[in-house]
Amino acid sequence: MQRFALIGAGFIGTVHAANLAAHPDVDFRFVFDVDAARSEALASRHGAAAARDLDEAFDPALVEAVFIASSTDTHSGNLRRAADAGIAALVEKPIDLDYARAAELVAHVERSGIPAMVDFNRRFDRDHAELRRIVASGELGDVSIIQMSSRGPVLPPLDYLKVSGGQMRDHTVHFFDLARWLTGLDPVEVSVLGSALADPRVAEIGDVDTSVATLRLPGDGLVQIDSVRATGYGYDERIEVLGSRGLAESGRMRTGNVTTYLGDRVSSEGLHPGWFERVQPTYASALDEFVAALETGSPITATLADGLKAQAIAEAATRSLQSGRTEKITYS
Amino acid sequence: MQRFALIGAGFIGTVHAANLAAHPDVDFRFVFDVDAARSEALASRHGAAAARDLDEAFDPALVEAVFIASSTDTHSGNLRRAADAGIAALVEKPIDLDYARAAELVAHVERSGIPAMVDFNRRFDRDHAELRRIVASGELGDVSIIQMSSRGPVLPPLDYLKVSGGQMRDHTVHFFDLARWLTGLDPVEVSVLGSALADPRVAEIGDVDTSVATLRLPGDGLVQIDSVRATGYGYDERIEVLGSRGLAESGRMRTGNVTTYLGDRVSSEGLHPGWFERVQPTYASALDEFVAALETGSPITATLADGLKAQAIAEAATRSLQSGRTEKITYS
Amino acid sequence: MQRFALIGAGFIGTVHAANLAAHPDVDFRFVFDVDAARSEALASRHGAAAARDLDEAFDPALVEAVFIASSTDTHSGNLRRAADAGIAALVEKPIDLDYARAAELVAHVERSGIPAMVDFNRRFDRDHAELRRIVASGELGDVSIIQMSSRGPVLPPLDYLKVSGGQMRDHTVHFFDLARWLTGLDPVEVSVLGSALADPRVAEIGDVDTSVATLRLPGDGLVQIDSVRATGYGYDERIEVLGSRGLAESGRMRTGNVTTYLGDRVSSEGLHPGWFERVQPTYASALDEFVAALETGSPITATLADGLKAQAIAEAATRSLQSGRTEKITYS
Amino acid sequence: MQRFALIGAGFIGTVHAANLAAHPDVDFRFVFDVDAARSEALASRHGAAAARDLDEAFDPALVEAVFIASSTDTHSGNLRRAADAGIAALVEKPIDLDYARAAELVAHVERSGIPAMVDFNRRFDRDHAELRRIVASGELGDVSIIQMSSRGPVLPPLDYLKVSGGQMRDHTVHFFDLARWLTGLDPVEVSVLGSALADPRVAEIGDVDTSVATLRLPGDGLVQIDSVRATGYGYDERIEVLGSRGLAESGRMRTGNVTTYLGDRVSSEGLHPGWFERVQPTYASALDEFVAALETGSPITATLADGLKAQAIAEAATRSLQSGRTEKITYS
Helix, strand or coil, X not given: CEEEEEECCCHHHHHHHHHHHHCCCEEEEEEECCCHHHHHHHHHHCXXXXXXXXXXXXXXXXXXXXXXXXXXXHHHHHHHHHHHHCCEEEECCCCCCCHHHHHHHHHHHHHHCCCEEECCHHHHCHHHHHHHHHHHHCCCCCEEEEEEEXXXXXXXXXXXXXXXXXXXXXXXXXXXXXXXXXXXXXXCEEEEEEECCCCHHXXXXXXXCEEEEEEECCCCCEEEEEEECCCCCCEEEEEEEEECCEEEXXXXXXXXXXXXXXXXXXXXXXXXXXXXXXXXXXXXXXXXXXXXXXXXXXXXXCCHHHHHHHHHHHHHHHHHHHHCEXXXXXXX | CEEEEEECCCHHHHHHHHHHHHCXXXXXXXXXXXXXXHHHHXXXXXXXXXXXXXXXXXXXXXXXXXXXXXXXXXXXHHHHHHHHHCCEEEECCCCCCCHHHHHHHHHHHHHHCCCEEECCHHHHCHHHHHHHHHHHHCCCCCEEEEEEEEECCCCCCHHHHHCCCCHHHHHHHHHHHHHHXXXXXXXXXXXXXXXXXXXXXXXXXXXXXXXXXXXXXXXXXXXXEEEECCCCCXXXXXXXXXXXXEEEEECCCECCCEEEEECCEEEEECEECCHHHHHHHHHHHHHHHHHHHHHHCCCCCCXXXXXXXXXXXXXXXXXXXXXXXXXXXCCC | CEEEEEECCCHHHHHHHHHHHHCCCXXXXXXXXXXXXXXXXXXXXXXCEECCCHHXXXXXXXXXXXXXXXXHXXXXXXXXXXXXXXXXXEECCCCCCCHHHHHHHHHHHHHHCCCEEXXXXXXXXXHHHHHHHHHHHCCCCCEEEEEEEEECCCCCCHHHHHCCCCHHHHHHHHHHHHHHHHHCCCCCEEEEEEECCXXXXXXXXXXXXXXXXXXXXXXXXXXXXXXXXXXCCCEEEEEEEEECCEEEEECCCCCCCEEEEECCEEEEECCECCHHHHHHHHHHHHHHHHHHHHHHCCCCCCCHHHHXXXXXHHHHHHHHHHHCECEECCCC | CEEEEEECXXXXXXHHHHHHXXXXXXXXXXXXXXXXXHHHHHHHHCCCEECCCHHHHCCCCCCCEEEECCCHHHHHHHHHHHHHHCCEEEEXXXXXXXXXXXXXXXXXXXXXXXXXXXXXXXXXXXXXXXXXXXXXXXXXXXXXXXXXXXXXXXXXXXXXXXXXXXXXXXXXXXHHHHHHHHHCCCCCEEEEEEECCCCHHHHHCCCCCEEEEEEECCCCCEEEEEXXXXXXXXXXXXXXXXXXXXXXXXXXCECCCEEEEEXXXXXXXXXXXXXXXXHHHHHHHHHHHHHHHHHHCCCCCCCHHHHHHXXXXXXXXXXXXXXXXXXXXXXC
């Protein structure tokens, strides 16, 4: 049984709180949030306590692990605190929006020896994992092209976008990670074209909301990722892996299985209304891997080093958006 | 090269005329129809001649074969004439709506030795034929249940229905034949429930337009056929074969491959507007088998005996509709 | 908060125990099973107690409700006990395999005034419920034909089959209920053909394992149900409703969404390995309706009267299997 | 009735010959090929004559139109000859592999006033045309991203590749044209990453066989095209248009509609074995537009100017492959 503190009681903290409370091997002790009322409310809903302060939440006498789901700018401070306290940490991406600081911190945390995991939850999508199994089995041959889409449905608030680091670091980074995870390879270069189509103010803050990134893998396979912030048909995510011998696809996921035939049209239920509904089950599975690692010593597959590498790709992608060039990706 | 006369210049005769004209091994000589103007028009469109009379159309000095697509009540007379003239005959079903007369005629034609074929065109549907290949391969194991649907889209005219022999003999008979063709077995009993839902006048003439027939095969496999005269979504035909080891399905056929995602719905192009659009390619393939048999001696797989057996099932099915009992099927 | 006792700690009792334990408005108090060790084990897994005896489990001072998931022959006794104790009861079907006794008991329970529900869990299938919503909306027009399949995957043990009442009462009864639930109509007659294909011993005990039932609805719509005990491709359930204006289908449910293209074949993940995996989520939803009814007075939609009517259809269907006739359905 | 000469009796010339022979408004007069025996054989199969020389084939007293399907390096010479003779011309792409020469020639032909069409046959794909209709209807809103795939199945011979102009000019150019045709917009810039994965000799001749091109449209919509020369699963072509309000897809086309369920897998018939089988019907439809234009003055929608613009995109794409930069597209 692992005692946990949860740092952050916002939307995603609320999701994690429910999963922590339901996990048979977790003793959910504390919630900490800068908003004490919010912290109190979430804690009491799940039989946990609101931590008095961060010292209590990170007290190694009281907890074995923290789940860091606080605002992006506090990830690195909280992760460092866990390392220094010798407490295991599961952290939302990004580690730090500044790549150099993130790299320094990852090295520091690795030296500390604490178990640490970045919450790349999409790796725990059941269909994506089956796709990865097929790639690894070799039945598709060598990877030629991977195609990924992540679309919609609603532009995040401008205030969020301003501090998000831009679409590559905030949105596409999940798929940079999936590209590495699916192939076991570190992409070597990247080229991106992007546009602000959903809202002209996105361009004003120097960001894009619609982009196509192309990566080159060692061995010359290519990866194509389109990332779209706003759609009119819900949240659309799919991955396709083309190999020298065949193709496999983790397809669009429908919300239901009922089809109607009326007149000359066939129609059925569409996609999930939002990204959260689509990926919701992955959060519990990601937590499960982390808890199992603490309980049994099984491996953590989404390491901080993975988080850093995905970020390195996002850095080069961001440069490419500005330079109009294919950019080399440098991993520290 | 086989010289052909076509008997009948109605809707289906027009279809056959185009196929005769396009077939590389057919010399399309004559069209005969009781309506001379219609006969003339169809013949001239395809470079054939309107036959002066049936004697010319069935003259063995002028043609090797006749395609009998005249009105139902004239099928048997024309088929007998072909047998007596020693001319090959491809005949639309039914041979004769009166089963006893049909049986006598089939025996007569078989004694004559002419090549003869009944136009069970659905046997030449590309998907159904692939389904049959799978059944024959044994990969499904022994057949447990076959399920067939044939639905819509529009009730034929009442005047046609009055002389059609009823839904079992006119409509479902195609699927009685497919049941035999798919399994190589002669069903032993049949039970039918039926209703007149599309138009109350169907009941007044003692017919049904919506029915579910269940057949028992030797070995106790079951066959389920629903036949519906009118739908609101075009023409719907599908077949599913469940065996002891697996299932295979010749699915609903869509008219196109374009899908739209709008709001929370996915929609795509529906079914064919009518049965004819669905089965159109099968007519040319059926003709092709007949011509190949004449040219090369390859087998005719849809024999008059097959036509008679399907009719025997339709007879028992018609009795079951009236008796409310499972009826034995008697093949003469 | 409703205090519950669970009667029966076999396979399905174990399923219900987990749902009772997870339900926020249930205080899961007792488990009773004739096998005390089994009872003890299940209770302790979920923080409940093993009831000393039935008196404790049905003590109105200790519980508000019982969930009757004991062996079939004890359903009626336990249900009567609940009625007499004034405790709400959620009972697995059948109420009593003997229809007359079931009818008498339902009348008795109704007089008692306790909230009572039969666990027709398939009504709570998300896709089937969406199908029902579409039918009720009127967009399909009047119902012409309903087609349902329930297939496989594995023949239950012979010892179970011997006391099951036969395929109509044990298996097809769920779909007799769905026919009523989808249409709001009570079928008037039924005709069944059946076979023992999976194991010849099924015939020896007077049962079938493969059957096709056809029902007539008031208004002359037809319902077709094929029920198959053993398949080679997992558990296959689908429902299709054809109306005068269109068709709607609650389709086969796949276990995943990954497709591979290799050579000239496309392949993907198949059906659920068993019926349980397919319907698992429905048990919690059914329980939820029952608990909500107790908590808020919201209606119970799967009443004992519904259970009795489905059983009445199964009685007539069983007679039809033997008589080879279409049988009238008599509701008491 | 339009009298035609066909120039070129190779693979694609043979396809066009059959369509010319079958077209009701075409009088198929001549075939010319540098290989006289080949010319003779093809002509005699379709009741045409082998032209003695190009003078006969382009004699305006003998023909109204030529179909130029000769080798790539002779397209421009033959097109110029048609213009100078005042004969209508339907020409396979490219007009001339040298863009400047092609531009000069198009201007020359336009001055001549002959009806001229480039054979962009994919515009006549039934599904792609339906997709275009949907885009034009406005129901998708403004175009955000178009995604196109064209894959496989077999690397063309090295000798062909050497003179093909490279993948952008030979293969992807069809999809550059479709991007313009679908949107009515001329892309402004393009970025391409490519690899030689199918055969290392492709790299030796300075070409790629696997590429991802990204185009920017006026208004900042993006177009993503992956082009792959060799696959292990037949020929795969699909197009997806994402707009501000929804998505539409012209999906992968299957060769049949039969599905099998065996064990835990579902499988069905795959894609077409080659690109030709996939696009075959489009050639007749393209010819039909051209003939209709000659007969009735209806518009030619795939003009030489369209051919030139697609080529301009291919020029910029080829530059981008070498420069690693996003390249501006210049239309002359």
